[in-house]
Amino acid sequence: MTQIIDKKLRIDDFDYELPQELIAQEPLEDRAASRLMVLDRHTGSVDHRMFRDLPSLLQPGDLLVMNDSRVIPARLRGHRESGGGVEVLILRPESDGLWRALAKPVRRLRVGERIVIPAKPGTDAPDAHVVLREKLGEGQVLVEIDDELSRHLEGYGHVPLPPYITHQLDDEERYQTVYANQQGSAAAPTAGLHFTNEMLAELAGQGIDSAYVTLHVGLDTFRPVSEEYAEDHEIHSEWCSVPQETWDKIVETKERGGRVVAVGTTSARTLESLGQRVEAGQPGPFDAFTRIYITPGYEWTMVDVLFTNFHLPKSTLLLMISALAGRENVLAAYQEAIAENYRFFSFGDAMLIV
Numbered sequence: 001m002t003q004i005i006d007k008k009l010r011i012d013d014f015d016y017e018l019p020q021e022l023i024a025q026e027p028l029e030d031r032a033a034s035r036l037m038v039l040d041r042h043t044g045s046v047d048h049r050m051f052r053d054l055p056s057l058l059q060p061g062d063l064l065v066m067n068d069s070r071v072i073p074a075r076l077r078g079h080r081e082s083g084g085g086v087e088v089l090i091l092r093p094e095s096d097g098l099w100r101a102l103a104k105p106v107r108r109l110r111v112g113e114r115i116v117i118p119a120k121p122g123t124d125a126p127d128a129h130v131v132l133r134e135k136l137g138e139g140q141v142l143v144e145i146d147d148e149l150s151r152h153l154e155g156y157g158h159v160p161l162p163p164y165i166t167h168q169l170d171d172e173e174r175y176q177t178v179y180a181n182q183q184g185s186a187a188a189p190t191a192g193l194h195f196t197n198e199m200l201a202e203l204a205g206q207g208i209d210s211a212y213v214t215l216h217v218g219l220d221t222f223r224p225v226s227e228e229y230a231e232d233h234e235i236h237s238e239w240c241s242v243p244q245e246t247w248d249k250i251v252e253t254k255e256r257g258g259r260v261v262a263v264g265t266t267s268a269r270t271l272e273s274l275g276q277r278v279e280a281g282q283p284g285p286f287d288a289f290t291r292i293y294i295t296p297g298y299e300w301t302m303v304d305v306l307f308t309n310f311h312l313p314k315s316t317l318l319l320m321i322s323a324l325a326g327r328e329n330v331l332a333a334y335q336e337a338i339a340e341n342y343r344f345f346s347f348g349d350a351m352l353i354v
Contacts, residue, residue: 009230009295014322015313016334024347025167027174032196035342035349039333041325046333048340051194051350054307060207061258062305063249067189067266068212070180073157073172076130076149078117084108086115088130088143089160091186091218092239098133098142106139117149117156125155160186162346164312175346184216184239190346191264191308211249213270215240215290225314230295235316237289240270244285250274250302259304265317268303269294275301294320296327306353310337310344325353 028034038047038057049057058064076088086109089102103109113132119125128149134142149156159172169175177192179200200210218238225233250271253260262268273290277283279301296319306324311317322330333351342349 009297009319011225011228011230011233011314013327014315014318014331016331016338018313018338018344022338022341022344022348023164024343024345024349025165026169027193027347031178031194032199034194037333037337037342037349037351039325039329039351039353041329041353044326044329044332046336052199054199054352055202055206055208057352057354058203058206058208058261058305059259061253061256062208062261063253063258064203064208064210064261064263065246065250065267065271066177066179066192066195066210066212066263067215067270068177068179068182069185069189069214069216069266070183071159071176071185071188071217072183073154073159074186075158075160076117076156077158078115078130080109081114081116088115088117088141089186090143090145090157091140092184092216094142098144100136101141101143102139103132103141103143104139106135106141109135109141111135119155123155125152128156162187164345165347179212182214182216182241184214185218187217188346189215189217189264189266191267191350193347194350195263209249209253211246213240213242213246213267215266215270217266224312225316225319230319233293233316235291235293237291238269239288240273240290241287242270242274242285247274247283247285260302261305261307262303263307265306265308265311265320268306268308268320271302272298272300294323296323298323300324308351308353309346310334310342310348310351312345321351321353 032051034051036049036051074090078086087104090099092100094100109132115130117128129146131144133144159175175188178197216239227233262271273292
């Protein structure tokens with residue numbers, strides 16, 4: 001494996017101060033209207049562009065790789081049978097009909113306790129129930145959801161927005177990419193939120209092909225790095241998949257000297273998991289859980305260009321893009337983005353690292 005974590009890599013070295021008003025609370029009316037900072041990872045130079053300029057910034061023969069995971073309505077708001085509100089955020093299915101989830105207030109909940117989940121307002125559906133089966137630590141639990149909830153999750157659950165977004169969406173589809181079709185994420189692969197069908201058609205018309213991988217976003221989206229050193233952070237596994245068609249396109253692109261452009265860190269994580277499998281003598285499509293942890297010192301195997309959003313301070317995602325572009329380049333670019341009033345995080349502006 002080409003994975004190196006510097007034992008002296010301090011998390012505090014990946015911190016920056018962000019004015020609260022630059023955290024985008026709502027998506028733009030037009031998905032494709034965002035700004036785009038282009039960062040040259042070799043020189044550190046930046047260029048201020050618009051997302052609509054993307055076709056001119058890529059090259060014929062490039063392959064755009066996108067994560068087609070769809071966010072499930074995973075946030076369940078309910079109450080204990082004895083009273084008191086409870087929120088359950090289901091993350092992924094486990095064996096025997098159980099789901100891994102986050103629950104709060106987890107300390108007050110008892111193993112075996114049944115939580116009532118009312119249907120959304122305006123429906124005649126009966127109450128559903130979640131039973132707490134095991135406490136796993138760090139707020140995680142195993143829960144069993146009843147058949148009604150399992151069959152009709154959209155009638156009970158809400159799309160889980162990140163905690164730094166305090167506004168509710170009028171249209172929850174704005175927290176889905178236009179190409180999302182594989183149910184399973186607890187959060188959106190947000191770099192893809194900028195893309196429209198029109199933009200994808202324009203890129204295709206210029207000889208820029210597209211392919212899809214799947215990574216279902218899980219716990220680490222909600223879990224900050226709290227350790228002093230990067231190596232001490234335990235990254236959780238997420239399920240990902242590379243289909244045959246995508247593998248074939250990647251091989252073809254690499255053979256003719258084209259670039260693989262990852263749309264978002266989730267696509268990058270999947271592609272680099274693929275790269276590790278190739279290095280281990282297991283080339284080709286796959287479906288598996290990945291625990292790949294990309295920090296400065298990592299040698300990239302698949303990703304040539306990265307399209308991404310602006311990430312939280314001291315996060316694993318900031319570590320990842322610093323592994324591609326260099327910590328100093330990234331932090332300097334972020335300071336310029338702050339000075340230029342870029343919009344940050346899930347509904348914010350974008351960066352293209354070339």
